[in-house]
Structure formats: structure tokens, C-alpha cells
Amino acid sequence: TVNRVKVFKNFKEGQTIIPATAAAEGLFGGQMIGVKDGEGAVLFYDWDTGTFLQKIDAAAKEVYWSDSGNMVLLACDDAAYVLAFNQELASQAIATKQISAEDGIAGSFDLLYEISDTITSGKWVGDCFIYVNNVGRLNYSVGGQIETLVHLDTSSGGNTQHTILGYLAKEDRVYLIDKKLNIVSYRVTLAVLQYQTAVMRGDFDTANELLGGIPVEEYTKVARFLESQGFKEEALQVTQDPDHKFDLSLELGLVDTAHQILLETPEDDKDSTDTQ
Numbered sequence: 009t010v011n012r013v014k015v016f017k018n019f020k021e022g023q024t025i026i027p028a029t030a031a032a033e034g035l036f037g038g039q040m041i042g043v044k045d046g047e048g049a050v051l052f053y054d055w056d057t058g059t060f061l062q063k064i065d066a067a068a069k070e071v072y073w074s075d076s077g078n079m080v081l082l083a084c085d086d087a088a089y090v091l092a093f094n095q096e097l098a099s100q101a102i103a104t105k106q107i108s109a110e111d112g113i114a115g116s117f118d119l120l121y122e123i124s125d126t127i128t129s130g131k132w133v134g135d136c137f138i139y140v141n142n143v144g145r146l147n148y149s150v151g152g153q154i155e156t157l158v159h160l161d162t163s164s165g166g167n168t169q170h171t172i173l174g175y176l177a178k179e180d181r182v183y184l185i186d187k188k189l190n191i192v193s194y195r196v197t198l199a200v201l202q203y204q205t206a207v208m209r210g211d212f213d214t215a216n217e218l219l220g221g222i223p224v225e226e227y228t229k230v231a232r233f234l235e236s237q238g239f240k241e242e243a244l245q246v247t248q249d250p251d252h253k254f255d256l257s258l259e260l261g262l263v264d265t266a267h268q269i270l271l272e273t274p275e276d277d278k279d280s281t282d283t284q
Contacts, residue, residue, distance in 0.1 A: 027051055027059040038073035038080065039093065050082060060112040064091065073263070074132040081130065081137055087121040090137070090152070121152035121250070129171045131182070136201040138182055140170050146184070146194060150201065151208030153236065158194050160184070162244050200226055204233055212242075219246070228252060 027043045036042035036050065040061060040228055043051045048067035066089050068082040078226075079184045092115055101113045108114070123137075123224040125147070130139035138148040144160040160170050173191070175181040181193040195244065199221040206215035222230060231247035248251055258265035258282075 022105055026110070028052070029188070036068070036071035039072060039077035039095075040073075040080075042071050043242050044068060052112075054098065054102060056103055059107060060109075061098055061116045062112045062114075063090075064117060070127070070130075072130050072132060072137070079132070079135065080117075081123075081127075081132075082129065083127040086124075086126055088125065088127050090120045090149075091117045092120050092125065093117055105142065108232070122254065123154065125154070129184075131172045131175055133175045133177075133182075133198070133201055134197070135205045138172065138175065138196065138225075140172060140184070146170075146182070148196070150204040153204070153208065153233070157182075157196060160192075196224055197222065200230060203230060207234065207237060207239070224248065 010062065014059055024039070027045070027072045031046035032043050033046055034044040036044065040052045040057055043053065045051060048065065050064045050066060050068050050071065051060065052062055052064070054163075064082065066082045067084050069085065070083045072081040072083065075082070077095060078093055080091050080093055082091070083230055095248055096113050098113050098116045101116075102116060106113075130137055130232075132138075133148075136148050136150050138146070138157075140160065146157045146160055147154055152271045169185075169187045170184045170192075175182045175196065177198050179193075180195055180197050183191060185191050186283055199218055203215050203218040203222060206212070206218060219230075225248075227245050228249045231243040231249075233250060234243035234246060237251040240256055244253060244260065244265075246260075247253050247256065250273065254266050254269045257263075
């Protein structure tokens, strides 16, 4: 915590930065250095030159940068804001000195979406953000679409006891630690995250290429994601669940397809309540 910081230095470069605020309450690292002011905002500065980039009106408790540095999440008390960072625009403006003393570099940050949740720990995996919320759920966000992975065990007391340690792509697992130093892991298939990211971008060519790398047992989960985004025809082609396939067929007006699914229902299942 920093009280009333007026000047601080980047020790590697010896660069002095003078924040445009009389009372700085904290600093955030990452792709750009962030200064938390006393009025519920974060001021971002370039590490190398000390240039003021932009002021973001959000009372952030924590700032999470993606590994590529093109996205940043500001976690506040009851919501989080995901911003796109335009490194090329910022670098060009710094090089040409087209910078406003008051506003910094317009367009260096743009709001992409908001997450209506209280984030206590998080980690970027590509363009997906995996996080723990204040009620003990391990969730991930793809373009603002929230999926719950698991309800964490909070029986040992406290709802915010788990912290994300990291994600191992080769294992397809995210690792967490609780306050008693117990380490747990959960499967999160990287191919699914990449597929959902491509869908959110509208890049179905890439999504179709990625689909082959997704285990078949994950297809129905992928299909329900497609349905939630309004891609019901694509979901029908992917889902492996007969009930889901039947419902999608009816919603799409494909009565013959729905009828064929009924005819293919195993005899033992025909008298079940779900089938009826």
C-alpha cells in the first residue's frame, strides 16, 4: 500500500513517473503500470517512458493482464471490467508524442464487456479468464459468457479460501490452493476454451479446425455453449445428447429429424418420463 505517493521510479530503467493524482492508494504491475488513486480510478502508465496512457474510472481491487498483453481485467467489489489494450496505437502515439497531458492517449483502452461477479482470484488462459468468485465457484469467462466449472469445497470455513496457482495446458488442468495449503486441480480442456473463443469472435473456420481436437465426451457441453450464443443449427450438428438433439430439432422446425430421433430411441427408454 502506498499513501500519498507523488513520485516513484522504475528501478530497471531509472525512469521517474509522476502520477496525475495527489493520493495514490496502491500500484498494479503487468503490461503497463497501474496507479490506484483515491477517487475510485486506475491510471495506466508506460513502463519504459513513464507516459500517461489513460484513466479508467473503476475502483479496482486487483488488475489481471493477459499473457499477450492485449487484454486486462479490473476486478472491483461486485463487478469486473475487461478492457482491450491497443499496444500499437499507444506505441505510435508515444513515438510521435501525440499525447494529451490530461487525457493521455485516447483509444489505448476500450471496454469489451463486464462480468457481474465478485472475483477473488483469477488467471488468463489465452483470451479466456478463469476465476474464483466470492461464493466458492470456479468459473471461466469467454467474451463475457460465464461457465461454471465446479463448486469448490468451502466446508473448512470461509467462501474465498481458494487461490488460483496457474494453468497447465499440457495437463488441461487448473491448479488452486486453499488457506490450509491444500492443492487441488480441475480439468479444463484448452481446446474447448480455444473453440469457444473462436466462436465468440465469429471465426467459425478456426472453430471447425479446433473441434477435431476436442474429446467427444465434451461435445454436448460445446453444443450447449453454441446454443447459448444462438447457433442452434451448429449445436444440432455437435451435440451427442439425444434429448438435446430432439429439443433443438423441434426448435428449428425439423420435425422429420425429431421423429427419426424418437424412432431410434432404445426400447428400454421409450417408457421413461423424459421420452414420453
